[in-house]
Amino acid sequence: MNPKDNVRDRRGFLKGAGAGLAAGLLSPSAVMARPAEQAAPESIVHAGAGRPLTEKEKLDRIASNSWPIRYIFKTRGHFLAEKETSEQMKKKYGEITMLDFPDFTKKTFPGVYHMDLFSGLFGDVDDDSMYVKSTVSYNGKDHTVTEFDPSSASGKKWLEKMANKQVTTGTKCHHISNNAPRNICDLDADTRKAGVEVAKKWLDGAAMLGAKSMRVNSGGPRIAPTPVADPSSYPKNDELAQYLTNCIESFKEMADHGGKVGVKVTLENHWGLTANPINIRIIIEEVNNPFCEASPDFCNWEHEYLLFHALQDLAPYAHTNVHAKYWNRWKNPDVQRNVRIMVNSNYTGIFALEYEEGPWDGVEGAQYLYREVLAAL
Numbered sequence: 001m002n003p004k005d006n007v008r009d010r011r012g013f014l015k016g017a018g019a020g021l022a023a024g025l026l027s028p029s030a031v032m033a034r035p036a037e038q039a040a041p042e043s044i045v046h047a048g049a050g051r052p053l054t055e056k057e058k059l060d061r062i063a064s065n066s067w068p069i070r071y072i073f074k075t076r077g078h079f080l081a082e083k084e085t086s087e088q089m090k091k092k093y094g095e096i097t098m099l100d101f102p103d104f105t106k107k108t109f110p111g112v113y114h115m116d117l118f119s120g121l122f123g124d125v126d127d128d129s130m131y132v133k134s135t136v137s138y139n140g141k142d143h144t145v146t147e148f149d150p151s152s153a154s155g156k157k158w159l160e161k162m163a164n165k166q167v168t169t170g171t172k173c174h175h176i177s178n179n180a181p182r183n184i185c186d187l188d189a190d191t192r193k194a195g196v197e198v199a200k201k202w203l204d205g206a207a208m209l210g211a212k213s214m215r216v217n218s219g220g221p222r223i224a225p226t227p228v229a230d231p232s233s234y235p236k237n238d239e240l241a242q243y244l245t246n247c248i249e250s251f252k253e254m255a256d257h258g259g260k261v262g263v264k265v266t267l268e269n270h271w272g273l274t275a276n277p278i279n280i281r282i283i284i285e286e287v288n289n290p291f292c293e294a295s296p297d298f299c300n301w302e303h304e305y306l307l308f309h310a311l312q313d314l315a316p317y318a319h320t321n322v323h324a325k326y327w328n329r330w331k332n333p334d335v336q337r338n339v340r341i342m343v344n345s346n347y348t349g350i351f352a353l354e355y356e357e358g359p360w361d362g363v364e365g366a367q368y369l370y371r372e373v374l375a376a377l
Contacts, residue, residue: 056111058377061351062370063114063174064105065323066121068355068362072096073121076131076146089361098122099162102171108363109353109370114174116321116352117209119202122148123158130155134180147180150205159208166209173209174350175295175321177268178202184219185247185273195219196250199265203254206263213264213320215295216254218247218273218283243273248286255292264320266295269310275302277310284317294318298338299327299356311338315345322349324373326365327356335369339376 053061066073071086072093096104098121105115123130131146149155166172181199186192199216206214220243227235254265273279280294294317301307307330322342326333339351351373355365 053377058374059111061377062112062373063116063350063352064109064112065116065352065354065366066101067118067177068366070118070121071362074125076125093363099165102165102169105171106169113171114350115171116175116177117173119148119176119178119180123155127154130158151201159205163209173211175352176206176211176214178215179217181216182219184216184250185243186219187242187246192246192250196253199254200257203258203261203263207261211263213266213295215266215268217270218267220272222271224272224275244279244282247273248283251283251287251292255287255289258291264291264293266293266321268295268297269300277313280314281317293320295321297323298325298335299330299333304330308337308341311341315342315347318347318349320349322351323354324351324369325354325356326358326369328358335372336376339373
């Protein structure tokens with residue numbers, strides 16, 4: 001199918017999203033009713049079918065996720081804090097590469113064939129020709145890392161090999177959780193453009209794997225700029241507005257490119273700009289392109305009140321992929337409630353099993369999420 005066949009009218013796309021929000025906010029019955037997630041029926045019905053989902057239809061809504069299982073992947077090295085965990089998990093589960101992940105998915109999550117792949121695990125770690133060096137700031141220190149280059153000749157061959165592996169195993173790359181494109185809202189024009197070009201290369205690579213969507217982080221400061229006090233007037237936040245302006249311009253470019261290759265570019269609630277759900281809404285509404293949408297994460301919030309309220313706010317802007325997460329930094333990261341929030345907001349996309357931290361290891365935690373999402377669906 002030609003990707004352009006999927007492109008809806010931009011104005012109609014945004015109008016539809018806004019209309020859905022308005023209906024939920026202004027309808028008298030909506031005002032009188034309990035919150036959507038509390039009013040959920042005992043069984044979620046299949047969208048448009050008026051019946052409970054079959055077991056197969058439920059499994060069709062789930063994706064494995066390589067992030068919580070990253071510790072057992074063969075890599076070029078770990079941060080020191082992860083080394084011990086990696087050694088323990090490899091002893092328990094063995095070592096794999098991304099080419100093994102399709103089989104791992106089928107074995108570990110029966111009936112699941114969609115995959116959400118983390119960019120940092122791509123490539124053959126023994127082949128230097130498919131990697132480029134980048135500088136990453138972590139905990140206030142700069143680290144030099146080698147990252148997969150999907151535009152390199154050897155990188156393209158590896159992507160072809162991964163695509164063939166998907167065919168032979170009956171699995172599909174649904175989404176790429178990407179950390180490689182950086183500086184997307186940087187105040188320096190050349191730095192920002194360089195980040196966008198990396199994203200375009202990755203969108204081309206994502207298309208080779210048949211991915212439906214790819215996350216790109218907004219970049220910018222890890223803590224969003226705060227307003228400047230003005231004793232004679234209302235506070236202003238010109239710095240934040242400039243970051244948003246640059247981010248919007250970058251996502252317009254990436255969404256246009258994504259439309260050409262058939263891969264959506266998504267915004268996840270991470271840090272800085274996207275820690276605040278209203279900033280994600282602003283970017284998506286200003287970009288106004290069906291190839292730019294939200295991919296919410298259940299737990300990546302700055303305080304507990306955002307756990308459910310912010311997800312409810314972003315749900316109308318998500319259509320393809322969300323991260324069903326458990327993270328013990330919160331007292332009650334209610335996975336099933338969050339799944340119901342999404343489904344009752346007419347979300348028909350995939351729930352990727354992204355366990356972060358808690359009483360289990362990464363494999364056990366992802367299996368816990370597998371059971372929770374199935375139960376909620």
